[in-house]
Amino acid sequence: MNPQTASLTVSKIRNGTVIDHIPAGKALLVLRILGITGKEGFRTAVLMNVESKKLGKKDIIKIEERELTSDEVNVIALVAPSATINIIREYNVYKKLRVQIPQIIRGFIKCPNPTCITNRGREALKARFKVIKRQPLLLQCVYCGTIISQEDLEKQLVM
């Protein structure tokens, strides 16, 4: 199957977002990061292990009626740095975005250290991670100094 036939299997979307060039097998992780479970009601197509000139194999996600914000887009970079994002309006590409790993990541990753102040339930405080290396990805908790790798991060997201 070549990329042309792959694209034929899913029809174009009218409005929404297409996330392309996701490393093969990472589409479900991307959905999880975006908090898309399927219950939201958006028509969503997930293509996995599609042939790609650039990556050999890749995953693609198409989400109808949902435009991603740039914050959401950048968080995708943590698991799929090669991803490209197309915002679609009336069947046309309205905007192309490249994902970029932010310097500081707030909120959605939990610090794995149980005695980190961010894990003390009483405090109104969310974990914050500094990106100390992009390739391979290494994040460091701003509060307790714990370093987490890409693998640790993905494990956390799968759980």
Add this chain to the structure above:
Amino acid sequence: MEQRINTEVWKALIRAFLPFKGRDVISILDFTREDLEELFERADYFLEHRRSYRLLEDYVVALAFFEPSTRTRLSFETAAKLLGAKVIGFTSEEGISIAKGESLADTIRMLDAYADIIVIRHRYEGAALFAAEIAESPVINAGDGKQHHPTQAMLDLYTIRKLYGSIDGLVYGVVGDLRYGRAASSFIYGLTLFKPKKVYLISPPLLRARPEVLEVLKERGIPFEEVTKVDEVVEEVDVLYVTRIQKERFPDPLEYERVKGSYRITIELLKRGKEHLRVLHPLPKVDEIEPAVDTSKYAAYFTQARFGVPVRMALLILIAGVEP
């Protein structure tokens, strides 16, 4: 806008000439070698001129010790009182409203309203940074979980400077619980601000230094090696920085019994070392150092503990931005 630029310029000037003023002390890594040298000069002054001052007489220093402490708390209290400051505070969570479920954030807001400088010790890593984000008054970290103990590192480095005249060019052996011990981690971080010849990290495999500590050593190009036994390197080191290995860290008590002898510092062991070898310890010590060492030339830990007061006096006046 013009007003704001002026404030920015003003702040930059203060930073340039008074690098400590109003500053939080969270990690020793927030400081430069020059900062520490400035601190040590002030500490020298207070060591030579041991008396009461009125430099901080308009200051209230809050000692918020959510975790028990003797040495650190008393030396901060002594330092603050010798400078003329009023001291308020508490030790441990018992008997105060934190035990009733108050958040750290709320306690800090309260202390911030009362005090000009807040000294905090807490069981959770990152508590001091979190407190500093909330409080307007400068916050000094007196130990946050297993992570940082910057003022201990300051006085440890000061001790070495006093003993050897310089921190550079020496071979260091850091012994004990390098994984959970905040004094050891902070001391290692502190060494990276200088040019040690080599740093040996001596611990059982279970208690090796944390990845983030090794990362800093690598990044700053400090020659280091992880070894398992003190006697492998005792001939080579100039300074042995000893910390306690806690039994509770071992899942198997038998394993502890097997390894504990390898980390006990005895006169016999030290005699194999260099003539000028000295032993430092953040204290309290239990049985990791043979009592006979206490009265030998090797023991530098009581002097080290004594330096806690002048070093903390120096830190307090620098943060307040006053001069003796």
